Amino acid sequence: MPRQTKYEGESAPLAPLFGLAGLGFAALIVAGNLILIPAGLPRPGAAIGDVLAFFANSKGALGLASALTPFAWVLSALFGAGAVQVLWRSERDRGGAWALAGFAGVLLQNAAFTGVVALRLALAATPDSSAALGLWALHNALFTLNGTFLALALTGLSLGGLQAGLIPRWHCRLGLSSAALLFGSATLTPWIIDRPGPLGLLGLVGWLLWVVWIAVYSLTLARRPAAPAPC
Template sequence: MLRPPPGTPPAPLGFARISGFAAVGFAFLIVAGNVVLVPAGLPRTGSGVEEVEGFFRTHGDLVGLGSAVTPLAWVLATLFGAGAVRVLWRSERDRGEAWALLGFAGLVLQNAVFTGVVAIRLALASTAADGVGAASGLWALHDALFTLNGTFLAVALVGLSLAGLRAGLIRPWHGRWGLVSAALLSCSAVLTPLVIDHDGPLGLLGLVGWLMWVVWIVVYGLVLMRPVPAPPAPAGR
């Protein structure tokens, strides 16, 4: 078996590829969490207090199960963002831009906001089980945070889509897909008062944007998994 020349570095699983796996893992976990809760009847944005109290009183254990995967999902999202910035940083620096950093900031902020969303769900499950009537105020806060979080998803999509396009990392259709998703999520966030007060078609803006975001991050992860060519060795070696 041929050995590599002396001084040749090993070929471990690079940070970019690890962050690509993290992106796919993040998408899998957030979809899995919804697969647990949505079929059970998780109330939609704008649902009435009676429906909310009934769901969290009956399915408190499911809420806990669905929430259990979210800390790992946030770690994976952050890892994905760091890997994307690492790959794009040289191109961004050469152009004097920071779109990738903008996208990374969006990922971190959406993690923070969704921490509040999950915390409220757990609080609703706990208070409903104890017979404490806290659903009215908590669910309104949940809906507001959940819908406004589209702002930070849009920031992540715009930043990393533009950075990837300008660096030639992602394909044009992928970048356009991300920008359309960002537009839908931004519109949903701007219309938050109407979305949370009316159980109607406006909620579809955020839903479609979110589904597009899941596809976008999976494809981005697959892009980061591709082997990155090693830089040429300096002359004279």
């Protein structure tokens, strides 16, 4: 574990705004799941009959959850950019790039989940079971592999934040634990998407830890006093 130092990061007048963006992102992704899971969103490996029934009968819930996602992607990008801004001086002085690696993970996660949401909308518009079978398999693979990018975001911003003294050691450990679970889930994608089972819990627990991690990180940014505007 890298040594933690006293925080000496970049002056960031918009840090509280970026922190609020992260909190908004966390709230939106939780809200999206609270809409889809009670509606019966199938787990990876579910029977195609259950998949077709969900996408045929839950278009309202799917449409509402999908409408939230563009806002979530914008807010997560703002959060990542804000974290980089706050950590940049410390990273530059050390010759490090953990924050940039974490920001890359945030952007790649947005891109991957765009594909996930697009595939869900395509499934809702596809009555043909043979076509739906292929779309669902692609959805499951992309959804599970997305853990790779979440792990990159968690690792980069956790280590960058710890080395800069922005976050405490326990918060870094939380992020690294979540990253390990999500990355492990991604490497086991062929088995997870083959059939429902306990392996899918790796990604679920990792995702729950990710939500807690980003909420705490966002609060850290939101509580930083804004720098005074230049005269």
